[in-house]
Amino acid sequence: xxxxxxxxxxxxxxxxxxxxxxxxxxxxxxxxxxxxxxxxxxxxxxxxxxxxxxxxxxxxxxxxxxxxxxxxxxxxxxxxxxxxxxxxxxxxxxxxxxxxxxxxxxxxxxxxxxxxxxxxxxxxxxxxxxxxxxxxxxxxxxxxxxxxxxxxxxxxxxxxxxxxxxxxxxxxxxxxxxxxxxxxxxxxxxxxxxxxxxxxxxxxxxxxxxxxxxxxxxxxxxxxxxxxxxxxxxxxxxxxxxxxxxxxxxxxxxxxxxxxxxxxxxxxxxxxxxxxxxxxxxxxxxxxxxxxxxxxxxxxxxxxxxxxxxxxxxxxxxxxxxxxxxxxxxxxxxxxxxxxxxxxxxxxxxxxxxxxxxxxxxxxxxxxxxxxxxxxxxxxxxxxxxxxxxxxxxxxxxxxxxxxxxxxxxxxxxxxxxxxxxxxxxxxxxxxxxxxxxxxxxxxxxxxxxxxxxxxxxxxxxxxxxxxxxxxxxxxxxxxxxxxxxxxxxxxxxxxxxxxxxxxxxxxxxxxxxxxxxxxxxxxxxxxxxxxxxxxxxxxxxxxxxxxxxxxxxxxxxxxxxxxxxxxxxxxxxxxxxxxxxxxxxxxxxxxxxxxxxxxxxxxxxxxxxxxxxxxxxxxxxxxxxxxxxxxxxxxxxxxxxxxxxxxxxxxxxxxxxxxxxxxxxxxxxxxxxxxxxxxxxxxxxxxxxxxxxxxxxxxxxxxxxxxxxxxxxxxxxxxxxxxxxxxxxxxxxxxxxxxxxxxxxxxxxxxxxxxxxxxxxxxxxxxxxxxxxxxxxxxxxxxxxxxxx
Numbered sequence: 001x002x003x004x005x006x007x008x009x010x011x012x013x014x015x016x017x018x019x020x021x022x023x024x025x026x027x028x029x030x031x032x033x034x035x036x037x038x039x040x041x042x043x044x045x046x047x048x049x050x051x052x053x054x055x056x057x058x059x060x061x062x063x064x065x066x067x068x069x070x071x072x073x074x075x076x077x078x079x080x081x082x083x084x085x086x087x088x089x090x091x092x093x094x095x096x097x098x099x100x101x102x103x104x105x106x107x108x109x110x111x112x113x114x115x116x117x118x119x120x121x122x123x124x125x126x127x128x129x130x131x132x133x134x135x136x137x138x139x140x141x142x143x144x145x146x147x148x149x150x151x152x153x154x155x156x157x158x159x160x161x162x163x164x165x166x167x168x169x170x171x172x173x174x175x176x177x178x179x180x181x182x183x184x185x186x187x188x189x190x191x192x193x194x195x196x197x198x199x200x201x202x203x204x205x206x207x208x209x210x211x212x213x214x215x216x217x218x219x220x221x222x223x224x225x226x227x228x229x230x231x232x233x234x235x236x237x238x239x240x241x242x243x244x245x246x247x248x249x250x251x252x253x254x255x256x257x258x259x260x261x262x263x264x265x266x267x268x269x270x271x272x273x274x275x276x277x278x279x280x281x282x283x284x285x286x287x288x289x290x291x292x293x294x295x296x297x298x299x300x301x302x303x304x305x306x307x308x309x310x311x312x313x314x315x316x317x318x319x320x321x322x323x324x325x326x327x328x329x330x331x332x333x334x335x336x337x338x339x340x341x342x343x344x345x346x347x348x349x350x351x352x353x354x355x356x357x358x359x360x361x362x363x364x365x366x367x368x369x370x371x372x373x374x375x376x377x378x379x380x381x382x383x384x385x386x387x388x389x390x391x392x393x394x395x396x397x398x399x400x401x402x403x404x405x406x407x408x409x410x411x412x413x414x415x416x417x418x419x420x421x422x423x424x425x426x427x428x429x430x431x432x433x434x435x436x437x438x439x440x441x442x443x444x445x446x447x448x449x450x451x452x453x454x455x456x457x458x459x460x461x462x463x464x465x466x467x468x469x470x471x472x473x474x475x476x477x478x479x480x481x482x483x484x485x486x487x488x489x490x491x492x493x494x495x496x497x498x499x500x501x502x503x504x505x506x507x508x509x510x511x512x513x514x515x516x517x518x519x520x521x522x523x524x525x526x527x528x529x530x531x532x533x534x535x536x537x538x539x540x541x542x543x544x545x546x547x548x549x550x551x552x553x554x555x556x557x558x559x560x561x562x563x564x565x566x567x568x569x570x571x572x573x574x575x576x577x578x579x580x581x582x583x584x585x586x587x588x589x590x591x592x593x594x595x596x597x598x599x600x601x602x603x604x605x606x607x608x609x610x611x612x613x614x615x616x617x618x619x620x621x622x623x624x625x626x627x628x629x630x631x632x633x634x635x636x637x638x639x640x641x642x643x644x645x646x647x648x649x650x651x652x653x654x655x656x657x658x659x660x661x662x663x664x665x666x667x668x669x670x671x672x673x674x675x676x677x678x679x680x681x682x683x684x685x686x687x688x689x690x691x692x693x694x695x696x697x698x699x700x701x702x703x704x705x706x707x708x709x710x711x712x713x714x715x716x717x718x719x720x721x722x723x724x725x726x727x728x729x730x731x732x733x734x735x736x737x738x739x740x741x742x743x744x745x746x747x748x749x750x751x752x753x754x755x756x757x758x759x760x761x762x763x764x765x766x767x768x769x770x771x772x773x774x775x776x777x778x779x780x781x782x783x784x785x786x787x788x789x790x
Contacts, residue, residue: 061111061148065119066155075102075148078109080131082140090134095127095145102127102148119150120187154195156187157249158239165255170262171227172359173220179209179257182216184239186249199244203252205235213244218255227259228296263301263356266365267293273370276330280338281378285331288317292327293350293367302326303353313344313373330371338377339413346371381471382408382418382461389459389475391441395449396482403432406439406473408461416463423458423472432457432477441475449479450515483575485515487524489583496601497538498592499559501552508550509543510585512571522546523574528567529582538567538587550585559589559601 067073083089093104093111102125104111109129130143160182167180188195200216202209210221218235235255242248269291276289295302306319306328318333328348351366384406391404410416419436431445432455439459455477462470495508512524526548528540537557541549550567565587572580590601768779 061146063113063117063148063150065117065150065153067113067116072103072112072114075111075113078104078111078129078131080141082131083109088134089140090132092130092132093127094129096122096125098127101125104129117150119153119189120156123150123189124148125150151192154188154193154242154249156195156241158184158186158198158241158251160184160237160239160251160253163253165253166258167218167255168258168260169220171259172224172262172264175220175223177220179218179220180255182211182218182237182239182253182255184216184251184253186241188241194243194245194248195241197243198239198241201238201240201244203236203238205233205255205257208233209235209257211237218257225259226264227261228265231259233257233259261298261301262359263297263352263354263365264359264362265296265301266363266367267295267302267304267350267352268367269293269350269369271369273372275372275374277374277376278332278336279376279378280336281380282332282336284333284335288330288332288373290322290325290327290329291348291369291371292325293369295326295352300354301352301356304328304350305353307349307351309347309349309368311344311346311371313346316344317346317373319346319348330373336375337411338375339411342375342377344373344375346373377412379463379466379469380411381469382463383411384408384461384471384473386473388473390478391475392478392480393443393447394482395447395479396484397443397447399443399446402440402442403477404441404475406434406441406459406461406475408439408471408473410463416465416469418461419464421460421462423460426456426458431455434459447479449481449517450485453479455479481517481519483516483518483573483577483579486579486581487512487514487522487571487573488581489513489571493585494588495550495585496588496590496598497552497557497565498596498598499557499589500592500594501555501557501596503552503555505552506549507538507552507587508585509547510550510569510583511547514573514579516573516575516579518573518575525572525574527570527572529570537565540567540569550587557589559591563589563601565589 061076063073063075078091080089087107090106091104091109092106093099093102101113101115101117102111103114125148126145127148128143128145130139131141132138133140161184165180165182169177169179182200184198184200186196186198190196199213200211201213202211206221208220208222208225209218211218216237216239218237233256235257236252237255238250238252240248240250274289274291278286278288291306293304295304303323304321304326306321308314308317308319316332316334316336318331320329320331322329328350347368348371349366349368355365385408389404389406393403397403406420408418408420410418420434420439421436422432422434424430429445431443431447432441433444434441439461457475457477458472459475460470460472490511490513493508493510497507501507510526514522514524524546526540526542537553539551539553541551543549548569567585567587568582569585570580570582572578588601590598592598765779765782768775768782771779
């Protein structure tokens with residue numbers, strides 16, 4: 001802040017209060033009348049009447065602010081005409097600042113300012129004065145009010161309402177466009193001199209801006225200021241009092257001005273052409289690359305919309321605008337084919353979405369660039385000629401007959417060979433098959449439309465050179481109906497005829513169903529079989545609506561003679577070839593009331609006339625049940641006594657569990673089971689029965705030819721397995737045949753004592769002593785007579 005002080009010579013004048021004796025025609029200069037003294041005589045006394053007026057007389061007091069002299073500043077003097085100068089009167093001052101700011105001499109009435117005063121703090125003081133008689137203490141004059149005004153000096157500089165202002169203005173604004181108004185105030189008295197007259201000027205910010213000296217409005221001073229060149233400006237404004245003259249006080253403030261953006265710049269591509277590539281297998285929607293046009297504007301003025309305006313690839317590719325990055329994304333729109341076209345050219349356009357009409361004369365707010373896209377060749381899977389196939393086949397088609405064909409080819413230039421196959425997950429019953437070379441479908445099993453009218457299978461086409469490249473196609477096979485089912489009754493009918501029925505009476509209506517589905521719908525015909533064409537009891541009437549009525553042909557039926565009639569009916573359809581079936585309708589004869597309601601058809605009603613009561617019938621049934629129970633028990637006991645057959649022969653070498661109800665004889669018991677045959681296959685040729693138990697049932701075991709000597713063990717087992725597999729007398733259950741065949745290669749032959757059953761007499765074991773020390777113990781046991789005795 002700059003402060004300039006000026007010293008002015010001020011003439012202080014004050015009014016001296018004095019008392020004037022006034023005549024009735026005189027007027028007091030003071031507007032306040034404080035007292036009147038009236039003396040006189042009454043007319044009766046004949047004396048003359050006199051009136052005397054007394055009062056305070058003064059003008060306003062004026063005092064200079066910010067007094068800095070060495071003595072107190074003299075304000076003025078109070079005086080009344082009652083003051084004779086003898087000191088009997090006392091002057092008293094009260095009101096604003098009395099005693100602190102303003103001091104009065106109580107004898108003389110002189111008033112002084114005790115302190116320096118500031119008009120900006122208080123410009124007017126109201127005080128009251130009175131004169132008191134020291135002796136009596138009475139007021140000689142009524143209390144009167146007077147004013148002290150403070151004269152202003154230029155001691156306050158102008159101050160702005162804000163230390164810093166912020167403003168904005170659109171770029172490219174014209175000269176003289178208002179930006180903001182700044183305001184400064186001066187605390188000095190505007191009614192006294194030029195101390196409070198403020199003038200504005202610009203100290204910083206030229207030549208871009210100017211300020212109105214009186215109003216403080218800041219305006220643009222240059223045309224076409226561009227935000228892209230400079231966005232921020234700082235302007236310093238000065239406010240000076242005294243009308244801007246020399247010696248005036250001043251204050252300053254800073255105004256930050258920002259140029260806001262307008263859409264005055266079009267987008268521009270940094271390069272004229274772009275290149276991208278895409279594999280031909282890229283699915284629609286695959287992004288290939290990004291392009292971006294630059295726009296120096298900001299916000300919505302810089303928003304760009306990308307589009308394809310021309311080019312041979314406008315149908316194959318698309319461009320999407322990324323609003324966050326303001327970029328254009330090139331994407332695949334349709335499936336590409338390298339074999340069809342390898343290079344595409346696009347003309348891409350970038351344009352502003354919010355153009356400003358004021359700047360359209362600057363040129364079109366858009367730019368263009370060329371994009372070239374090359375298609376890369378890849379090994380593609382086979383392509384079928386159709387998206388799906390529909391094949392119709394008659395259900396009576398023969399096995400092996402061709403029902404249709406699917407066609408696929410390799411779309412690549414190489415044109416690799418293709419093989420076809422059926423996905424067996426879609427044909428679990430293996431009804432269909434396909435020729436791998438040409439894709440012809442044929443039947444492997446017969447068809448049945450009534451069981452499965454539709455078959456949905458999947459055919460796979462695979463490149464032979466590259467099995468990883470395969471494709472699938474759905475094949476829908478519709479089975480066409482052939483009239484191969486005869487019609488039959490729709491329900492099981494429980495038909496009865498009353499004994500008192502009349503001829504021509506309808507007793508039942510029948511209908512038919514057919515599993516076939518002829519294209520023109522079902523049409524059934526009903527008639528009696530030829531041998532019953534002229535039936536003496538009932539007739540069939542075809543209703544021509546796939547139903548028929550059963551009619552009576554005579555009056556009255558007797559249950560005692562015939563309780564049930566069987567009526568065979570032939571049902572024909574009208575498809576080709578005609579199918580027919582015979583259904584037999586069972587008609588019971590029942591007792592009915594006069595209204596034709598059935599009352600009884602049971603056998604009990606027929607027996608009652610013979611004299612059998614209900615109790616007799618119950619007794620007969622109980623006897624029959626008891627007899628049946630006895631027969632069942634007898635049969636069960638007889639079966640329980642039968643024993644299960646034991647092992648039939650040594651030849652039956654399947655594992656069996658044989659239970660004997662006697663205790664074995666230990667090692668000396670050689671009659672229980674001849675296990676030697678398991679060790680010697682030659683001994684098996686001679687069938688030997690058990691000698692201790694006589695079997696009740698003997699299975700006939702098929703004999704096999706004896707094996708030749710020195711046969712291989714594996715070959716032996718395989719032969720035995722084959723014999724058991726082809727044996728028609730073998731039990732149907734699973735069994736395990738164990739062959740512990742030792743073979744004939746050992747020079748010692750068999751050492752088992754079980755073979756002793758097949759020989760008679762003592763054996764010579766002396767040769768054991770010739771085998772060496774390893775067989776010494778065995779030779780000692782069997783080699784001598786002592787060992788036999790032991």
